[in-house]
Amino acid sequence: MNDMTPTREQREAKLEGMGCKRKRVEDARFTQGKGNYVDDLKLPxxxxxxxxxxxxxxxxxxxxxxxxxxxxxxxxxxxxxETLKTVNLAWMPTLAGDVQMVLADGKVLFQNQEVAFVVATDRYAADDGINAVEVEYEPLPVVIDPFHAMDADAPVLREDLAGKTTGAHGPRKHHNHVFEWTVGDKDLTDAAFRKADVTIKEMISYHRTHPSPLETCQCVCSFDKISGELSIWGTFQAPHVIRTVVALIAKIPEQKIHVISPDVGGGFGNKVGAYPGYICAAVASIVTGKPVKWVEDRIENLTATSFARDYHMTTELAATKDGKVTGLRVHVLADHGAFDACADPSKWPAGFFNIVTGSYDIPTAHVSVDGIYTNKAPGGVAYRCSFRVTEAAYCIERGMDILAQKLGMDPAELRLKNFIKAEQFPYHSALGWEYDSGDYHTAMKKMMESVDYAGLRREQASLREAFKRGETREIMGVGVSFFTEIVGAGPSKNCDILGIAMFDSCEIRLHPTGAGIARVGSKSTGQGHETTWAQIIATEIGIPADDIKIEEGNTDTAPYGLGTYGSRSTPVAGAAIAMAARKIKAKAQMIAAWLLEVHEDDLEWDIDGFRVKGLPEKFKSMKDLCWAAYHAVPPGMEPGLEAVSYYDPPNMTYPFGAYICVMNIDVDTGVYKIRRFYALDDCGTRINPMIIEGQIHGGLTEAFAIAMGQEIRYDDAGNVVTGSFMDFFMPTAVETPHWETDFTVTPSPHHPIGAKGVGESPNVGGVPAFSNAVNDAFSFLGSTHIQMPHDFWRNWQAAKNLGALAA
Amino acid sequence: MIPGSFSYHRPASVADAIKLLSSLGDEARPLAGGHSLIPMMKLRLASPDHLVDLHGIAALKGIHRDGDRVSIGAMTTQHELLASDEIARSLPILHETALLIADPQVRYMGTIGGNVANGDPGNDMPALMMTLGASYRLEGPNGAREVVASEFYQGAYFTALEPGEILTSISIPVPAAGHGYAYEKLKRKIGDYATAAAAVVLTMSGGKVASCAIGLTNVHETPLLATEAARLVVGTSLDPATLKQAAAAAVAIMAPAADARGPVEYRKHVGGIMVTRALTRAAALTK
Structure with a gap:
C-alpha cells in the first residue's frame, strides 16, 4: 500500500453521500441573485x-x-x-372535484375575485387598463361566519349548484354545504363516552392563514400558432399535473404542452393548484399568438390564491380517571370559501384529518367533517403540512392538554401514558391508518431530559406563586407537543389526483466518464433537492454527489411525477431515486463480473465499486464500470448505464417529534417572550442533517408566525383586513426565536433507504407547542382554551377576561 | 401594485423646487424618501401627475449645531441621524427613536423631513419633535416661515403646509445637560407602526422632576403632547401613585382607531403603560 491509496474513510467522504452535511449546491446561484425565476423570463x-x-x-x-x-x-x-365561454373555459375544475369560476360569471363570491383580464404590451398599460374597466355591481348579503353558513335563511352562494343535492363527495344537506365526510365507528365511540370517567369538550379553531411564499404565483404562457404547441413556465409545485390538467381542459394534445417550473421561490402548498391567472394567460396567448406573462402581487396572493386551515374542530376526549384515553370524537366545520379548491388527493375531501388520533393508542374514535361555502377566497391547501395534518395535530395536542388539566395530570405524563408503544408498530389506528414505525417514549423522554422538564415545572410553580403575591406581572407557559405526521402520498390503493396514482419517478443516466444526470418527478421550491437527491445516488452507486447533476421541473425531460408537497418528495421520489440507482447498480454488477471474470454472486459492494469476495485487489470502481458500460459490456447486453423507476409506495411514512416551548407573557401588555424552543424530530434515515436542520428552522418560524399572529381575517362585510405584510404577520429574524434541534432515528421499514419526510413536521408540531405554551401560561387563572392566533392584544384580552389585570 | 404614469422632476435648489410645486399645483407632490408616497402610488391611492424629487438639492442635507439648537436638513436620512456624533451627543432620544423606525434598508432612504412633514399619525418623529419643542422651517412661494411642531399637525395627513410649501429643515433646542429621556414603543414586529408609543424628556432636581415633556405616537389622528400628564409629574419623585395618575391623564387624551394592532381599549391601555415605562426609564437616566 502506498500513501496515495485513499483510505475507506476518504473514499466514503469523497462521495458526500447520505448522512453528510453537504453544502447546498443550488445556493451558489441563489445567494448571488442568479436564480432563474418565472418573472426573470422575458420572451420577444x-x-x-x-x-x-x-x-x-x-x-x-x-x-x-x-x-x-x-x-x-x-x-x-x-x-x-363571456370571452372564455367561447372556448368553454369560463369555469375550471378544482382538484377537489368542485368547479371554480375563472372569471366572474354573473356574480362574484369573494373580495378580490377575478372579474376581467386585461392584456397589454407592458405592465404599466395593463394596470392602467384594469383601472379603466367599468364594472357595475349589485351587492348581495354575505356569509362570513362559518357557523351561520348553513342557517336556513343564509344567502345562496353557489347558484350554479342549485338543485344539486349531491356533490363530488356525496350528499349536500344545505345550499352552502360542500360535503360531509365521516370516518370511524360512531356507535363504539359513543359507547366509550358513555362509560368514561372523565370527558372534555372544546371548540378548537385553527384560524384561516396563508402559505404566502416570498415569490407569488405567476406564469408565462406561449402558444405557437404554427406548431400548435403551448409552453408554460410557471411557479408550479406539480408541473406534470398542470400539463395533464391543461390537456384535459384546453383539449390540446399532451405532447404539445410543455410545462416548465424554473427556480421557485417557496410554495408551501400555495402553488399546487391551478389558478385563473394560468388559464387567462394561456387563453390570451392562444388568442394573440404572443407570449403572455401574469405575475401576482402580494395583495393578490394573500387575498385570492389559496389560503390554508380555517378548521373549526369541536373536540371531545373520553378517559378513565387515571388518564387512559378511551375515545375521541371530533366534528369539524371546514370553511372552504367560495369554491372547494383544496389540493388533497381526490378521495380525501378532508385530507388525512383522520390522523387525528395522533401519537396515542386510542381504541375508538369518530370524525365527521362538514365542508361549507362562504364569501371568502377559495382553497384549503396544505400549508407546509400533509393534507389537514396540521389541523389534526393541533386538535389532538390541544385536546390532550385540556384533558390533562381536567384530570390534574401533567401533560407530559398524560402523553407518556397513552403513547403507542414501540412494540405495537406497525400500528393500526382506530381511524384506519397503519403507522409504519415509531419510538415515542424514547423521543419524549429525551426531550424532557434535554430541557430539564421537571425543573421548568418547578420554576413555573414558583413564578405562579410570585404572580399571585403581586411580585411579578409575568406568567410562564410550558407548551408540550408530540406529533405524528402522515406523509408521502401516496399508495395507489388510496391516493390519486384526478385519477392519476400518486407515484413518483426518477431517471438516472450515467456518462462514460463516471458522471451522470438524474431527472426526478418532484420539484424543489427551496428544499434543496439538487443537493440531497445526488447524495442518495452517491451512497447507492458510489459516484460522488458532485458528479451527479439533478434536474427537475421540465415535463419534457423529467419522468412523470406528482410533484412536491405534503412532504412527499423523500418518501416517494426519494424512494424512486434509490430504486433507479439500484437498477443501475445491478447492471454495473453484471459488467463488473464480466470484467473480473467471476460470477456476480462472487462480488461484494464496497463503497464505490465491486470487489471479488476474498480477493480485495480484484476491484472495479463504479467510475471504471461507467466507462466499460459504453465499450465493454458482456455479450448480449445493451450498452449504456441508465435506469428509470416509478415508485408506488406501499404505505405512507410517519415521522414524529417531541417539541417544547417555554414562554413568558407580560399580562399588562400581552407581549410574550419565547425563552426556549426545543424540537426533537425523528424522520427516519437522515439524508443531509444540515438541510434537515434548515427545514426545521424554517418550519418552526412559520409555526411561530401562525400561532402567534398570522391570520387572514375578514370583517363582517367580507373585506380582507390582513391583505399585506403590514398586517399579515410575517416575522423577521428579529422576532424569530432561537431554535434548538435534536433527533432520534427510527427508520421507515418499508422505504428503500428508511427515510421519512421532514420538511413539514416543524409546522405541524410547532403550532401546538406555541399554543399549548400560551394556554398553559393562562391555565392557572382558570382558562381551558384560548383561540389562536396569540398576538399581543389577544393575550392581553385573555388576561383581562381572566381578571388578571391590575385594577 | 403598478403606479400610473407621472412626470419626474429633479430640481437642484429649494427655489426651483418651490417654483415647480407652485406652478404645477395640486397635481405635483414632493418626493423625499418615498416610503409613504410610493406605496400609495403603487396602490393608486395617490396618482400625482408630477413628482418633484428633492434628492438633488444639496442644501436640504446635513446636521449642524448652532449654539443651543441643532438644525437638521429635511432630506437627512434616518441612517445619517444614527451615524451622527452630534445627534448621539446632543439629542440621544433622537438616536434611540430613529433606531426604532422600520429596518436599516428603510432608514437608508427614509428622511426625517418626510417623516415629520407627511402628517402620518403612525410616524415616530412627529411626537418626538413636539416633545423636544422643535420647530420646522417651511419655505414656499411667499417666503420662509417657522412653525413649532406642536402647531403643525391638524389631522391625519393634514398639516400647516400650504400649497407649494416645502419643509426644509428642523430646529431642535438641545435639552439640558444631564436630562433623562426615553422613547417607549410597542410594536408587533420590525417595520411595524407603533401600537402605542411615548416619548419622554425630563430633568430632575433633588430627586424630584424639575421639567417634563411627554409625546404620544399613533394613539390619535395626530401626534399628541400629553401636557396634563407632564404637569402631574413635575415636583414629584415619580412615585407609583403619580405614575398611575400621569398614565391615566395621558390615556384620557388618546383616541386611537381599532386595527390589527388591537381594539381601542387595548391600544389606550398599552399607551398608558408606555408613558409609565418611558417616565421611569427617563428618570433613571438623569444625571
Missing part, C-alpha cells in the same frame, strides 16, 4: 396580463364596460367570462 414580444378584481365579497355583476380601457395605449384585449 411578450405581453402582460393583469386582473380587474371585485371590491365586493358577494355581488351580482350587472355589466362590464371595457370601452375606456381599450382606448388606453398598449391595451390589446379585455377578457371576461
Amino acid at each position: 414580444g411578450m405581453l402582460h396580463g393583469d386582473f380587474v378584481r371585485s371590491p365586493h365579497a358577494h355581488a351580482r355583476v350587472k355589466s362590464i364596460n371595457s370601452e375606456a380601457a381599450m382606448k388606453i395605449p398598449g391595451v390589446l384585449a379585455v377578457i371576461t367570462a
